[in-house]
Amino acid sequence: MIGSISHFFVIFVQTAATACFCFYIFHDMLKACFARLAVYTFFLCCFCGFLSLTVCEICSRLPLDVDSELISLFIMFIIGYFCLRSVVSENSNRILFVLYLSLHVQYLCLSVTYLAYAAWFPALSVNYDYVPADVPGYTLPILLLGPPFAVITRRIYTTLRQADDTVYHRIWFIPLLFLLLYCVQVLFYPVSQKDTQAEANLMRLIISICAFVTYSQMATAVAQSAKATKEKEIHTQLAHQLDLQRSRMEDIETHAEEIRRIRHDHRQHMQVLKGLLENGDTGKALDYLNGYETSTAANIQPVLCENFVVNTLCCRYETLALQSDIAVTRKLKLPQDIAIAGCDLAVIVGNLWENAVAAALDADKEHRFISLHIQERDNTVFIRMENGYGGIIYQKDGQILSTKPDRNKTPGVGIASIKSVAARYDGMADFVYTPEIFTASVLLYTGVKSAL
16 A cells, blocks of 8 residues: 555656646746646646556556556656647647657656665665655655756757757657667666666666757757758848849940940941931931841840849849740839838849749740739739749648759748748738649738839
């Protein structure tokens, strides 16, 4: 009877410690108040205590040698997972990750308890039934080690939470592997011998500490990767701006060269026209003027849009598309003076063009097209890009994945940049597709009265 009571209180304390550990990690994601959580936790701890006693009693009556603690742990883990999902506004991957780390802390505390038993209380180390001394023996390491490791775990979780979830959506496999390693050591290391108990529990303790060192380094690596991704996005935006400035300089130089050429040839043209008019050849003079006008117009690139940023990007990417046998249609009505930063327009229009050209290249010949519509009206700017594509879209958790060779089917940086810019203008960016056509729609609010 005393052993069952001791067993119950040990499981009660371990369950309560695990619940508090997880609540601390997810304290800003909880959906219930602390008073209600306290009541839920109390009944959950009581249930797990009785469950462990029941499983232990059932396993003791089986003809096979079954580890009742592992079975109880597995059942309680499943219960704990679904309980956390009901009270925490977090996805399942992060819940699993934190829950596995909480088990690591429990095992670390158990290793400290078993090591202390083997070193200073050998009578307790060989007694496999619970006794009253086990209640403080199991509780003290939890009280001493639980809080600092909860702080460490919170930092790891916060670091991973700042990164893109798709980068580490299966990262909970790592703590799971460490738990399996721990279980293998428990099942196959001969700790029943008195001389090896201290060494075995010291090995368990080292495994648990190494696990947390690994998690810390892993979180740092993920954070650096997320930082590198953001820097790459910034560099992409800067590259668009630099490309615009370079295009502007090229246009200015081309225009200046054209003016110099016209001025240089002006005298010769005047001499020819003067001679024709002096001879009374008015018809030939008109033909000469028409031919001169045609040759001049052919050397001047038409303006596609009043807005310089949109015009520059459309001229460049349209030329690239036409060279790749991609049909292009456009309807561009956007003034130069608009309350949208040029760099933001460059990010949106540039990424839309880049993605559309890349996708259309993979489409069949009859679906190799790009259609762009940009219009400003009533303080809003509407951008719609339609293009053909190869018919294959990769998605994960509602995000469209990039198919570019260097992206390895990760969330597209271009789409994320477009959504980020749209959000800054209280707008939206929507991406839909049919089996043949991919459509991107962007809505921006300018806050400036339209001139249309």
